[in-house]
Amino acid sequence: xxxxxxxxxxxxxxxxxxxxxxxxxxISHSQAPLKVDIGEDESAQVxxxxxxxxxxxxxxxxxxxxxxxxxEAVGISAMLGHVFLDKHYQPLHPAxxxxxxxxxxxxxxxxxxxxxxxIYQRTGRRPNPDLLAPRIMWLAKHQPSLYRxxxxxxxxxxxxxxxxxxxxxxxxxHLNYSLLFNIHSGRRDxxxxxxxxxxxxxxxxxxxxxxxxxxVTPAAARAAGLKQGTPVVSGSSDGMSAMYGGGVLNQGHAVxxxxxxxxxxxxxxxxxxxxxRTLTINSAMVPDVYLAGGxxxxxxGALKYIETLLNQSARxxxxxxxxxxxxxxxxxxxxxxxxxxxxxxxxxxxxxxIGLTLFHRAHHLLxxxxxxxxxxxxxxxxxxxxxxxxxxxxNVVGGCAELDxxxxxxxxxxxxxxxKPAVSEATILGTALFCMAGIHPDLSLTEVxxxxxxVRKRHLPNQTxxxxxxxxxxxxxxxxxxxxxxxxxxxxxxx
Numbered sequence: 001x002x003x004x005x006x007x008x009x010x011x012x013x014x015x016x017x018x019x020x021x022x023x024x025x026x027i028s029h030s031q032a033p034l035k036v037d038i039g040e041d042e043s044a045q046v047x048x049x050x051x052x053x054x055x056x057x058x059x060x061x062x063x064x065x066x067x068x069x070x071x072e073a074v075g076i077s078a079m080l081g082h083v084f085l086d087k088h089y090q091p092l093h094p095a096x097x098x099x100x101x102x103x104x105x106x107x108x109x110x111x112x113x114x115x116x117x118x119i120y121q122r123t124g125r126r127p128n129p130d131l132l133a134p135r136i137m138w139l140a141k142h143q144p145s146l147y148r149x150x151x152x153x154x155x156x157x158x159x160x161x162x163x164x165x166x167x168x169x170x171x172x173x174h175l176n177y178s179l180l181f182n183i184h185s186g187r188r189d190x191x192x193x194x195x196x197x198x199x200x201x202x203x204x205x206x207x208x209x210x211x212x213x214x215x216v217t218p219a220a221a222r223a224a225g226l227k228q229g230t231p232v233v234s235g236s237s238d239g240m241s242a243m244y245g246g247g248v249l250n251q252g253h254a255v256x257x258x259x260x261x262x263x264x265x266x267x268x269x270x271x272x273x274x275x276x277r278t279l280t281i282n283s284a285m286v287p288d289v290y291l292a293g294g295x296x297x298x299x300x301g302a303l304k305y306i307e308t309l310l311n312q313s314a315r316x317x318x319x320x321x322x323x324x325x326x327x328x329x330x331x332x333x334x335x336x337x338x339x340x341x342x343x344x345x346x347x348x349x350x351x352x353x354i355g356l357t358l359f360h361r362a363h364h365l366l367x368x369x370x371x372x373x374x375x376x377x378x379x380x381x382x383x384x385x386x387x388x389x390x391x392x393x394x395n396v397v398g399g400c401a402e403l404d405x406x407x408x409x410x411x412x413x414x415x416x417x418x419x420k421p422a423v424s425e426a427t428i429l430g431t432a433l434f435c436m437a438g439i440h441p442d443l444s445l446t447e448v449x450x451x452x453x454x455v456r457k458r459h460l461p462n463q464t465x466x467x468x469x470x471x472x473x474x475x476x477x478x479x480x481x482x483x484x485x486x487x488x489x490x491x492x493x494x495x
Contacts, residue, residue, distance in 0.1 A: 010078035017058035020432035024452030030061035044099035081156030103134035124281030165214025245430025254391035258400035265293030272387035294342025333372035397426035
């Protein structure tokens with residue numbers, strides 16, 4: 001009998017579940033919409049009972065489709081989000097997700113307390129409002145009553161694991177994105193926490209994504225239609241799960257996870273030395289390896305926004321977009337609709353079209369969006385190369401991997417081969433990889449991923465297009481660096 005794994009992914013817009021075989025084949029999947037509450041105060045959060053309801057919905061859909069399937073393990077991934085628990089392990093607040101930027105002032109406070117170079121050297125990242133440390137400080141200041149009752153903080157994914165198993169835990173990826181985790185020691189940085197006035201007991205000790213952390217309880221089994229006692233692995237964030245499902249352990253390969261946002265990373269044997277502090281450095285799920293790269297701003301989210309404004313579809317206009325010359329006839333798009341993370345780290349940046357004329361039509365604008373997001377990728381790869389990391393191939397996974405015209409633009413702009421794996425929904429595949437390695441500890445993640453991940457299509461860079469894009473990318477970079485003051489003043493006028 002073929003062994004199966006149940007992989008659940010909680011994304012920004014949808015919750016999904018899929019049945020994956022022990023050969024890496026997805027045999028069925030289900031999805032349900034997810035509602036994110038976005039406020040004018042830059043808040044972004046999800047109602048936890050709503051998330052749990054949708055998780056149950058998609059799991060039950062899969063168990064109904066596959067009534068005879070035996071699940072060796074269940075794995076959960078989710079967008080980065082933080083759940084605040086009281087001493088009875090009940091949520092005190094909706095989960096604050098990655099888009100929540102309320103803690104901007106606390107970021108400045110952190111930088112006034114601890115030199116930026118010290119924070120980066122310890123944690124492998126810059127202070128940013130989407131990280132946990134400034135959010136804890138924000139809660140202490142703005143919701144003191146809630147903060148007094150705060151006992152533990154876990155990820156959104158971990159809350160679903162808790163509801164399935166009654167075990168409270170978190171994985172390396174979520175702690176990496178806390179700004180409170182030392183990537184060198186692999187532990188919570190208690191000195192940092194003391195400097196920021198944060199209790200170390202709020203965080204759990206890190207688990208690997210492949211660790212079996214508990215088993216489906218009788219109550220969860222009844223709710224979800226699962227078998228009581230089914231093992232549940234710790235899992236990871238959606239971005240990290242997709243990295244492994246996209247082949248980040250393959251030597252010389254970088255992985256671009258392109259969905260609502262873009263995340264680009266590749267393996268490094270040691271933490272890169274980056275004086276510019278452009279790169280984000282994470283602990284990996286295998287010993288003595290790190291992941292370096294960064295999470296960028298909106299990509300698919302920017303394309304969807306412009307599609308909605310234009311009432312046009314990039315997929316429907318793919319041929320017209322493909323026929324355009326590089327540069328979309330002198331049109332450039334700045335994709336920072338929700339701020340910019342790597343490589344520019346301008347979290348108050350807005351979006352813009354530059355060079356727009358009466359001549360331009362919908363397909364010009366949509367191509368400009370694709371090119372604008374690719375310029376960021378090129379700049380981040382250059383930062384990686386300056387630190388001794390040289391990707392030879394870029395594996396592109398996620399929902400935005402399906403547009404071949406976009407993949408060719410990425411190859412031309414970055415100047416390296418772009419590969420589209422056979423399974424583009426790499427978050428699901430990566431979560432199943434964690435299940436497989438957790439159930440079979442004699443198999444390494446590297447071994448499993450090499451067997452599971454196959455290439456569907458290759459895009460080689462066009463040298464003529466690459467030469468044109470080099471100039472456009474330089475102009476994009478110049479604009480990003482020279483207009484920060486204008487962006488800051490516009491934001492100030494708005495407030």
